[in-house]
Amino acid sequence: MKKGKEYKRRLESLIELDKISETRVQDVAWLCSLSQSEIDMLISLKLLIIKRATKIGCKKLADQFDLKMLRGIAFVLMENLKAEIKDSSLIPDMVKSSDFLDACNLLNCNNEVSSTVEELSTSVGADIQPILQGHVKDRGTKYSANS
Template sequence: MDVQSILGNNHIEDVRWLCSLSESELDFLTGLKTLIHQRAKKIGHEALVKKFDLRTLRALSFALMENLKGELKDLSATSGFKCNLLSYNLNGISSLTIEELIPFICSDKRKRISDMFSQDMPPSQKQKTGD
């Protein structure tokens, strides 16, 4: 596998970040992308969806989670509120190379990661799977 077929149009930092997310954070990101697609379709601007690549989704999720963190700052139960959606410094995963990221991207458990950022690639660059 070459680097371009793995990354597509995405930056390695964004792919590392995506690989660091928990299942619930991936669910949030998938839901956010679905919501964007539905709203763009409803207003008749489906081409707008293509502008919401992985980097844009990362920035949007960061902004939404920062807002939520601000709204919840007075609640004592959220004093330890941490998630990788808010993280730009990825401890333990920030130095991984493409070759080291492949198990995260290509495993069945993390298939959603691969699916999420390959949606932004042209069909000619998408990797064929044996499913």
């Protein structure tokens, strides 16, 4: 149960500052698919962006930084890293690294969600319904990209 509480806390830390847009079911499902190290990277990226925006006097920019933007930036960074690795053909075993990045869930842009909120909660080990707030009407409802 401790693992579930920790995982829920980490998911909430990524979502809690979303002031512009409501968190979508697809984004929570995507977060649930990430490994611990991928979530660590996203949290660090979010903290870095907020700190830099605040330091240069753009607090409003930091306030506008939401989960969708974080997901987009992570995708662009991972695609750039993948391209850099493929261009580094001089280093042995780089093909294996590129294959590893292909399996990374940060690069997953699929918005199809065929899981129920209960199934997502079970996979995380914590109740995620409070995270979704206004998006969940029925615990048994399945969601698609058009929800």
